[in-house]
Amino acid sequence: MLLWYCRGGAIKKMGKVNDRILATTWNNIYDITDPDSPFHLLHIKRPYNYISPSISFSNNQIDYCFSSSGITIKYENHEPEIIKRTYSVPFSQNFNSIIESSNIWICPHSTSGGAFKINNENETNGRPKLYLNEKQVSIVFKDSMNALWFTTLNEGVFALPKKTPILYNRTMSPVLRSNNITALTLLPDSRIIFGDTFGNIYSFIKNNKNIALLKKDVNQNRVRQIIAMQDSSWLAVLNKNLIAEFKEVKIKYKNTKNGLPWLSSFGALKYALNDDIYTWICTHHSLVYYDEINQPATLVISNNRVTSIGKDNEGDLWVGSNDGLLSSRDSFKIKWGNRFKPLQGQIPDIKKADPGQLWVVTPEFGLLRVQVQNGAVINLEIINDLIPTPIENIKTLFREDNGKLWMATNNGVYSIDQDLNTHHYDMSDGLPTNDVNAVAVDQDTLWAATVAGLSKIQLNQPIESNNFPTYISGLTYNLDENDYEFDLIYRQKKSITLPSGTSMLEVQFSGLHFNSQGNITYEYIEEEKSLSFQWLTWSNLASNFHSDKDTSIINGHSRNFGIDPPTGTFETRVTAISKNGVRSRHPDTFTFTILPYWYETIWFSILVTGVILFVIWQFYLKFTAVKRLQRAATDLQLQAIKAQINPHYIGNSINAIQQFFYPPNPNKASQYISTFTYILRQTMHLAEVPFIPIKEELGFISSYLEMVQLRFENRFQYKITEIGGLSPDMSFPAMILQPILENATIHGLAIQGASILSVDFHMSGKFLICSITDNGIGINISKERKKAKSKKRVSKGIELLKKKIFILNKMYGIKLKLDFQDLSENQAGSHGTKVTVSFLHKKITQVTFNEKKD
Numbered sequence: 066m067l068l069w070y071c072r073g074g075a076i077k078k079m080g081k082v083n084d085r086i087l088a089t090t091w092n093n094i095y096d097i098t099d100p101d102s103p104f105h106l107l108h109i110k111r112p113y114n115y116i117s118p119s120i121s122f123s124n125n126q127i128d129y130c131f132s133s134s135g136i137t138i139k140y141e142n143h144e145p146e147i148i149k150r151t152y153s154v155p156f157s158q159n160f161n162s163i164i165e166s167s168n169i170w171i172c173p174h175s176t177s178g179g180a181f182k183i184n185n186e187n188e189t190n191g192r193p194k195l196y197l198n199e200k201q202v203s204i205v206f207k208d209s210m211n212a213l214w215f216t217t218l219n220e221g222v223f224a225l226p227k228k229t230p231i232l233y234n235r236t237m238s239p240v241l242r243s244n245n246i247t248a249l250t251l252l253p254d255s256r257i258i259f260g261d262t263f264g265n266i267y268s269f270i271k272n273n274k275n276i277a278l279l280k281k282d283v284n285q286n287r288v289r290q291i292i293a294m295q296d297s298s299w300l301a302v303l304n305k306n307l308i309a310e311f312k313e314v315k316i317k318y319k320n321t322k323n324g325l326p327w328l329s330s331f332g333a334l335k336y337a338l339n340d341d342i343y344t345w346i347c348t349h350h351s352l353v354y355y356d357e358i359n360q361p362a363t364l365v366i367s368n369n370r371v372t373s374i375g376k377d378n379e380g381d382l383w384v385g386s387n388d389g390l391l392s393s394r395d396s397f398k399i400k401w402g403n404r405f406k407p408l409q410g411q412i413p414d415i416k417k418a419d420p421g422q423l424w425v426v427t428p429e430f431g432l433l434r435v436q437v438q439n440g441a442v443i444n445l446e447i448i449n450d451l452i453p454t455p456i457e458n459i460k461t462l463f464r465e466d467n468g469k470l471w472m473a474t475n476n477g478v479y480s481i482d483q484d485l486n487t488h489h490y491d492m493s494d495g496l497p498t499n500d501v502n503a504v505a506v507d508q509d510t511l512w513a514a515t516v517a518g519l520s521k522i523q524l525n526q527p528i529e530s531n532n533f534p535t536y537i538s539g540l541t542y543n544l545d546e547n548d549y550e551f552d553l554i555y556r557q558k559k560s561i562t563l564p565s566g567t568s569m570l571e572v573q574f575s576g577l578h579f580n581s582q583g584n585i586t587y588e589y590i591e592e593e594k595s596l597s598f599q600w601l602t603w604s605n606l607a608s609n610f611h612s613d614k615d616t617s618i619i620n621g622h623s624r625n626f627g628i629d630p631p632t633g634t635f636e637t638r639v640t641a642i643s644k645n646g647v648r649s650r651h652p653d654t655f656t657f658t659i660l661p662y663w664y665e666t667i668w669f670s671i672l673v674t675g676v677i678l679f680v681i682w683q684f685y686l687k688f689t690a691v692k693r694l695q696r697a698a699t700d701l702q703l704q705a706i707k708a709q710i711n712p713h714y715i716g717n718s719i720n721a722i723q724q725f726f727y728p729p730n731p732n733k734a735s736q737y738i739s740t741f742t743y744i745l746r747q748t749m750h751l752a753e754v755p756f757i758p759i760k761e762e763l764g765f766i767s768s769y770l771e772m773v774q775l776r777f778e779n780r781f782q783y784k785i786t787e788i789g790g791l792s793p794d795m796s797f798p799a800m801i802l803q804p805i806l807e808n809a810t811i812h813g814l815a816i817q818g819a820s821i822l823s824v825d826f827h828m829s830g831k832f833l834i835c836s837i838t839d840n841g842i843g844i845n846i847s848k849e850r851k852k853a854k855s856k857k858r859v860s861k862g863i864e865l866l867k868k869k870i871f872i873l874n875k876m877y878g879i880k881l882k883l884d885f886q887d888l889s890e891n892q893a894g895s896h897g898t899k900v901t902v903s904f905l906h907k908k909i910t911q912v913t914f915n916e917k918k919d
Contacts, residue, residue, distance in 0.1 A: 080122030230495025234518030246514035260288025347371035375415030385412025394440020493584035576641025813839035
């Protein structure tokens with residue numbers, strides 16, 4: 066390590082001039098090219114009002130800048146040449162400077178702020194030009210591509226384009242009495258005439274760039290308009306009077322009975338138009354014209370506020386008034402606003418357009434393109450309905466000879482061509498403010514009268530390059546009520562993982578396009594990718610099956626994900642787009658991962674689902690076990706009932722056999738016993754199952770009725786009616802009809818004549834119905850006889866049958882019903898009993914199918 070002691074004081078700055086490395090103190094320069102033998106090169110004689118200088122290196126020279134003067138040391142063949150300079154504007158004691166080509170940039174640390182450019186090749190230096198007005202510039206420096214960068218306090222970094230807009234205000238031109246420039250016009254002799262809000266009128270000569278005060282007004286008489294007249298003369302419209310060159314113009318009515326009132330009788334002036342023959346004046350409540358300066362004026366419109374005036378290509382005069390748009394062709398009688406609503410109310414400005422057209426400005430509808438012919442309105446177009454971004458709050462218009470229209474608004478300056486292509490100029494293009502009162506265009510130069518001064522912008526800027534970078538610069542988020550911030554520009558790994566519970570996530574972008582100066586949009590492309598295996602969620606998994614790139618255009622410099630950002634891994638690609646639509650060819654990419662909570666992962670949900678299914682399965686096993694026990698108990702109960710039915714039936718049948726022995730009838734007894742044996746075997750089989758095919762049930766009841774017929778011979782007849790199309794395999798409750806038939810053959814026999822028993826099967830909706838009808842005495846008379854004989858015995862077979870029906874309904878839900886009806890209740894003279902059995906046959910089919918599966 067080499068240590069060198071400088072006797073001239075602390076080294077303030079080091080730099081390279083030609084091939085030499087120099088070190089500077091406040092008033093000495095040292096050559097330290099050879100670190101082993103440095104030597105003193107030059108002593109700077111400090112000015113009288115000496116303060117700490119700002120030192121800059123550039124090519125072959127060094128500049129020492131003091132508060133109001135400077136010293137330039139140029140090196141030619143390693144020989145220093147000292148040039149002293151005096152600045153016409155003193156600066157504060159603290160400032161920064163830099164040499165750029167033939168200019169010196171000085172940035173004072175003062176309240177007014179800004180950056181001043183001084184011509185370094187002019188010994189007198191002239192008057193500095195001000196840039197970045199009212200911005201607190203702290204440092205100015207130049208990069209390897211000779212771009213100038215200005216750092217400011219609390220307003221970020223600015224870069225000036227090659228053709229930087231120029232501002233003329235009171236700071237740069239003390240001759241100006243106000244920064245609020247309200248009107249301007251261009252004259253053929255290269256002069257620019259403009260006025261301010263206090264009635265002062267100035268002349269600006271473009272060649273020598275000097276501003277001269279032409280007219281001073283102490284009555285705060287606002288300049289509303291300046292129009293160019295013949296021979297490079299001009300006419301200024303003020304609130305209270307007219308100014309033509311240097312003479313105040315007095316305008317009178319033509320001869321009236323009341324004499325010749327002065328201009329003040331017209332009220333406040335608003336607008337003027339000169340057509341080489343007449344000068345038309347719009348006032349607060351009239352329209353007048355005169356043909357020569359100082360000649361009496363002619364009243365055209367009275368008692369009507371006239372705010373604007375213009376001419377079309379046919380020479381017809383159009384004015385805007387309280388009654389809307391009026392035309393001179395009909396002596397201003399027709400109110401065109403009554404026919405076209407947008408033309409109602411005040412009209413701030415009117416300008417000639419293409420043949421047969423007028424440009425008209427309205428506060429509500431904005432710019433209108435009005436079709437006119439022979440002093441009449443034919444049609445109109447609302448331009449804001451035809452362009453992507455509406456133009457609002459238009460103050461004044463300026464039309465170039467090529468037909469291009471310019472608009473001064475409180476949101477900057479707009480231009481629109483014949484094809485309705487628009488362009489917008491605002492503070493990002495160098496305007497000191499967006500509040501513009503008037504504009505004028507001279508070839509490739511735009512002049513704007515703003516509330517912050519007169520601004521000059523070069524329109525033909527160099528062709529934009531797309532060789533500018535895009536950066537995903539940083540992100541901020543909140544976690545557990547704490548804010549976190551990350552700088553992503555210098556992060557080597559182009560990905561970041563954020564913890565669970567991240568909220569208020571915001572990602573910032575930057576596009577380093579100097580001419581746009583922050584007026585940049587961004588194409589934001591986002592694609593969701595799969596999370597790592599242990600953090601996988603159902604939503605993230607689903608998104609991977611239909612993953613689409615989400616593309617959006619963002620006008621700001623950040624993407625806000627809201628309070629609760631979605632979890633997942635997101636690959637993002639951001640491309641900056643300049644104000645003029647030029648896309649950066651260096652987009653930036655980054656991958657953001659927002660982890661879910663552990664209980665949002667697939668694995669936790671699978672675990673919870675598994676536990677729930679296990680509990681349900683265990684519950685099902687226990688439930689089915691209980692159901693089996695209940696089923697077994699019910700089956701045992703049903704079998705017990707059947708076991709009770711069988712002995713009862715057997716007992717009745719054996720009693721019936723006795724009649725074949727007294728007197729003996731061996732043939733019938735043998736036939737009866739054979740049938741009885743078959744029925745007995747069937748009964749034992751049917752006692753084991755709850756349901757049988759209906760063909761077996763029909764066979765069983767047929768055999769039983771045959772046995773009864775053997776017993777009673779001709780005294781008993783029966784008939785079985787089957788339902789048509791009934792499947793022989795349809796399930797039927799076993800041993801349901803036998804107790805009913807048995808009861809009918811014992812208690813339902815006719816007193817006289819043959820006993821007739823009919824069995825009928827039919828369908829009624831979802832129910833299969835079996836009706837058993839006899840022609841006996843009926844249940845009502847039977848009950849009375851039993852009561853008279855004091856017989857309280859209840860039919861054992863029927864009671865057991867009811868218990869069986871109850872159990873079958875409980876087990877299988879077939880809605881089995883048993884209904885008894887005395888026929889005498891429905892028809893007088895009839896007798897007998899009708900027993901109806903009904904049930905849901907499909908329910909039995911389903912039960913039978915499930916039992917076969919089991």
